[in-house]
Structure formats: structure tokens, C-alpha cells
Amino acid sequence: MFNALTLYGTDDEEWQPQVCAITMPDGTAEDLNTWAPFLVGDQAYDDFKSYSIELRTLIARCMADRGEDRPPLDELLHLIQQNIAQEDAAANEARRQWQEEKQAGPNKQKPPVDFKRPPAVEDDDLLNRFFMEYLREPPIREDP
DSSP states (O other), X not given: OEETTTTXXXXXXXXXXXXXXXXXXXSOXXXXXXXXXXXXXXXXXXXXXXXXXXXXXXXHHHTBSSGXXXXXXXXXXXXXXXXXXXXXXXXXXXXXXXXXXXXXXXXXXXXXXXXXXXXXXXXXXXXXXXXXXXXXXXXXXXXX
């Protein structure tokens, strides 16, 4: 694999595309030669299994070795818009439920976020916290 950011190439066998059995959006099964085998199929890493199989399959398709196996841009745009609408609706419902809980118990606090798992809903508070902690005031780290 060749990394365009670092201009580094490798012949490491672990960094080669691998064939994975995936389910396409239309429900058909397909063997996909992808650079992201760790996202789908039997070899999927446990760290990624908390994300939806649809998202992991889409990413694996975007990282297909052959260009014709990658999803067309109109499909990507449709899926992105569809998922944004679904997630916005879920976030709005979660916000409404939290406001009801807060009214019932004004001292109630939101439970802490487990950063090892993606939350069911990425609400505005979580996104604002991420922005502040990692973009606006990032942690100071020494160069390796």
C-alpha cells in the first residue's frame, strides 16, 4: 500500500487488499477485494463492531482495490443525506427526552460518555465537547 500523505509504500502482507464477503445495499452477497478487511466479515476487529455493518460495509466499499467496485458518488451522497436525516431525528428525540428528564429532576446529570464505544446518539453537547477538547484546545503532546 502507498500512503499519499507520507509518500511511503510498503510490501507488508498485512497492508494488502483482501477479499471479504459483504452484503451489498440491495441485499446481494459479493466478494470484495478491499483495503479495509478489518471492518467487515469474519476478520472484523472487535473495536469496529459497535459501528453499524452498513457504515463499515460502505467504508470497505470506498476502499475497494478496483475503482469499479467503489460506490458511485450519487449513491454516497444519497446514503450520507439519508443517514444525516436519521441521526438528526434521533438526536432531536434524545434532546427532547433529556429535557423531560431534566424538568422532572433539575439536578440530574447526563451519564459520562464511554469513549471506547460510539454513543447511540451524537448530540450537540458531545460534538461541542469534542470540538473544544480536540480542536480548539487540543492536548499538548510531545512529538514522537
